[in-house]
Amino acid sequence: MAEPYQTDNALEVRDLSRTFGARKALDKVSFDLPKGAFLSIFGPNGAGKTTLLKVLSTLTPPSKGSARVMGLDVVEDAVKLRERIGFISHNPLLYPDLTAEENLEFFADLYCIDDPKARVKELLTAVELDHRRLDAVRTFSRGMIQRLSIARSLLHKPDVIFLDEPYSGLDPHAMDILDSLVAAVRAEHTFVMISHDLQKGLELCSHALILAKGKIVLLDEREAIDPDAFAATYRATVGLGVS
Amino acid sequence: MTDVKQAARISGMRQFKAILKKDIVMELRTKEMLTSMGLYALLVLLIYYIALSQAGRGFDVTNIAGGLLWLAIVFTSLLGLNRSLVHEKDQGCLDALLLAPVDRPVIFFGKAIGNLLFLLIVEVFVTPLFMIIFNAGKYAHGISTWGFVGLVLVVGSIGIAGVGTLLATMSVNTTGKDFVLAVLFIPIMFPLLLAVVAATWAILIANPDMAVYWKMIAVAGGYDVIMLLAAYALYEFVLGA
Numbered sequence: 001m002a003e004p005y006q007t008d009n010a011l012e013v014r015d016l017s018r019t020f021g022a023r024k025a026l027d028k029v030s031f032d033l034p035k036g037a038f039l040s041i042f043g044p045n046g047a048g049k050t051t052l053l054k055v056l057s058t059l060t061p062p063s064k065g066s067a068r069v070m071g072l073d074v075v076e077d078a079v080k081l082r083e084r085i086g087f088i089s090h091n092p093l094l095y096p097d098l099t100a101e102e103n104l105e106f107f108a109d110l111y112c113i114d115d116p117k118a119r120v121k122e123l124l125t126a127v128e129l130d131h132r133r134l135d136a137v138r139t140f141s142r143g144m145i146q147r148l149s150i151a152r153s154l155l156h157k158p159d160v161i162f163l164d165e166p167y168s169g170l171d172p173h174a175m176d177i178l179d180s181l182v183a184a185v186r187a188e189h190t191f192v193m194i195s196h197d198l199q200k201g202l203e204l205c206s207h208a209l210i211l212a213k214g215k216i217v218l219l220d221e222r223e224a225i226d227p228d229a230f231a232a233t234y235r236a237t238v239g240l241g242v243s
Numbered sequence: 244m245t246d247v248k249q250a251a252r253i254s255g256m257r258q259f260k261a262i263l264k265k266d267i268v269m270e271l272r273t274k275e276m277l278t279s280m281g282l283y284a285l286l287v288l289l290i291y292y293i294a295l296s297q298a299g300r301g302f303d304v305t306n307i308a309g310g311l312l313w314l315a316i317v318f319t320s321l322l323g324l325n326r327s328l329v330h331e332k333d334q335g336c337l338d339a340l341l342l343a344p345v346d347r348p349v350i351f352f353g354k355a356i357g358n359l360l361f362l363l364i365v366e367v368f369v370t371p372l373f374m375i376i377f378n379a380g381k382y383a384h385g386i387s388t389w390g391f392v393g394l395v396l397v398v399g400s401i402g403i404a405g406v407g408t409l410l411a412t413m414s415v416n417t418t419g420k421d422f423v424l425a426v427l428f429i430p431i432m433f434p435l436l437l438a439v440v441a442a443t444w445a446i447l448i449a450n451p452d453m454a455v456y457w458k459m460i461a462v463a464g465g466y467d468v469i470m471l472l473a474a475y476a477l478y479e480f481v482l483g484a
Contacts, residue, residue, distance in 0.1 A: 059341055061483060082344040083253070091335030093342075097269045109261030110343035112253050136272075152339070 007071045010035045010160055010190035011056065015065035017214075018051050025051040027214035028065065033207060035070075035159075038191040040201035043211035044238040049194045050164060052211065056192065057087050057162050070159050083111065086153030086161040086189075090168035092145045093152065096138035100129055100148050103137060104155060111156040123151040127181060143174025150181050161185075163193040167200060175200075198231055212237035255349045262340075262353025267360070269330065276361050280323045284369040287315040288376060295377065308379035309443030313399065313436055315369065320362050320400075321425055324407040327358050328415040337415075347479035351408060355474075359404035366396050382449045391446045391456065398460060399439035402467045406431055409474040413481050435470075438463040 011033040018026040025048045033039050041049050054060040056067055058078040067074045072081040087093070094103050101120060108116035124130045127147040137145060146166065153161055167175055182191070182204065195201035202208060208225055210217040210233060217237055218230070270276055291311055295304065304311075331337040340350055370392070374380040383389065407428060414423040442459035445452040 057342060059338060079253075079344050079346065082342060085342070087338075087342050089335060089338070091338070093335045093339035095265070095269060095330075095336055096334060097272050098265070102265075102268065106261055106265045107339070107343065110258050110340070110345055112257055112344075 007068075008034055009068075010037065010070055011039075011192070012068040013056075013065075014067070016052075016055065016062050016067050017064040018048075018055055018060065019063045024214045026055070026062075029211075029214070029216055030065075031209065031216060031219050033190065033192070035190055036187070037206045038186070038204055039193070039207045039209060040205035041192065041194045041209045041211060042196070042198065042201060042234050043217075047211040047237070048214040049211055051214075053162050053164055053192065053194060057085055058082055083156060084159045086156070086158035087164070088146075088149050088153045088161065088166045089164040090166065091164075092137070092149050094137050094145065094148060097136060099134050099136055100124060100140070101133040103148065104151060107152050108155055113156060119155060123154060126154075126184075127151045128177075141174075142169050143171065143177060146170060146174060146178060147181065150178070154185065158189065160190045160192065163191060165194050165196065167195070167197060198227075198234060202227060202230065210234055210237055253344055255346060258343075258345045258349050259353050259356075262345075262350060263357050266327070266354065266357035270357075270361060276323045276326045277364060279326065280319045280361065280365045281368060283322050284315055284319045284365060285372075287318060288369070288373060291315070292376060303449075304377045304379055305382060305447045305449070306444070308373075308377065308447050309440040311377070312370065312373055312379075312443060313440050315373070316362070316366060316396075316399070317403065317429070317432065317436065319365060319369070320358075320403045320407055321421075321428060323361055323365075324358060324404075324411040324428075325414075325421055325424055327354060327361075327408070328411045329420075332415050341482060347482050348475045350482070351412075351474060351478040354412075355404050355408040358408055359400055362400050362404055363397070366400065370396065379447055382447065382451075384451070388446060388451070391451075392443065394460065395439050395442045395446070395463070398442075398463045398467060399435060402435040402463065402470060403432065405467065405471045405474050406435075409478060409481060412478070431470075435463055435466045438466065 009032045013029055013031050016026055016029040017024065029052065041052065043049050051060065055062050055074060056069055058074050058081055061075055069081055070084050072084070074081060098106065101124065104120040104123060105116055108120055113119050121130070124133050127150060129144060129148055132140070132144065137148065140148065166178060170178060193201065193204065202222065202225070205222050207219070207221055208230065209219045218233055331340065380388065410424055410427045410431070414420040414427065417423045438459045442456050442463065445456040445459065
């Protein structure tokens with residue numbers, strides 16, 4: 001097993017490829033991301049964004065190349081790495097027949113968190129769902145489910161949080177609440193977010209990346225990006241389709 | 244110097260208990276698996292009743308009772324096994340399980356023990372009903388006979404739950420998962436089914452054949468051990484595929 005090592009980078013991706021049959025979802029992707037950064041990933045459907053997130057979060061093994069998250073290899077150190085990452089998706093990843101409290105306590109047990117009841121209470125209060133803690137998740141609105149999903153992802157105090165189109169399907173009020181929750185924990189974590197919303201993605205990020213046909217088209221720091229030129233580049237990739 | 248935080252003490256037993264407790268709480272709340280499995284088993288018994296109604300008074304049902312009982316159990320278990328993984332898949336919860344620092348065999352045993360419990364609960368109701376309706380226990384020698392029948396049910400159900408959980412996980416991502424599970428399940432279960440049907444027959448006939456019974460229990464137990472070890476070894480691969 002590869003030894004974790006001291007690094008200032010939250011992500012170190014080297015020649016990462018992932019194929020599904022003959023289709024190349026990721027094609028020799030390489031980049032670094034410093035700790036504490038907020039990376040927004042843009043690209044057309046089928047560009048490889050979700051595959052990249054799945055590889056980085058250990059859900060899918062790479063076909064070739066390597067990726068390290070907080071110095072840990074996504075294949076060799078997968079179990080250790082899972083203790084240090086959180087994942088928020090447009091899918092809630094919550095059990096609808098369990099209550100909000102039962103859901104969080106279940107995941108607290110999976111992460112073997114000390115004093116799970118106290119941590120669950122703390123997070124339910126933080127996402128303003130303490131008053132609904134005994135209600136089944138299936139009775140929640142989309143916005144409430146997303147807030148609970150954020151609480152689930154923060155249970156074990158991860159270093160890196162992956163967000164797969166977290167604003168998808170949210171009404172403006174729920175988006176505001178999600179914004180404030182992300183802002184509240186922004187300083188303590190590294191974020192990697194997939195977004196189709198250029199304005200929102202650029203507003204939140206410190207780094208932006210455009211993927212198309214499994215390859216990096218553009219990667220830069222937010223300060224160096226001209227939004228109009230970035231939008232033009234993004235629009236050009238939409239016509240590229242998938243690899 | 245390492246960049247990695249001191250990892251929390253991960254306890255496989257705590258994770259196993261959490262997965263099992265979650266499945267039990269969800270089933271007690273929805274009763275989805277128990278209701279569907281129970282009703283399906285009753286329908287199978289009804290079909291048996293219709294099929295055997297023309298058999299005549301001279302027909303000794305104990306000769307085929309083992310086969311009939313296990314046929315009902317296998318069909319019923321297929322229904323429950325599919326539901327147990329669909330719950331996880333429907334809301335992306337399987338991904339949430341896989342994102343947690345849980346060794347894959349812990350997930351396997353959590354799900355398999357849950358499936359075993361639900362299957363045994365259904366059997367506790369269905370088996371006595373089967374015996375009463377078809378008078379399949381007419382040669383029973385007191386409580387010991389039912390103890391032996393109970394042992395076969397437990398040994399057979401362990402194999403069904405273990406292999407079934409592995410195959411249900413394999414098939415959950417496929418189109419036509421019900422069909423895929425059945426096509427894989429029945430051939431792989433063949434040796435176990437032969438053994439438990441023979442053991443059940445040996446204990447229910449007029450002159451119980453204990454030598455055959457214990458031999459078949461040993462075959463079924465051996466099958467359970469081998470298949471559980473195989474499932475333990477393969478589960479990570481199956482989940483990653």
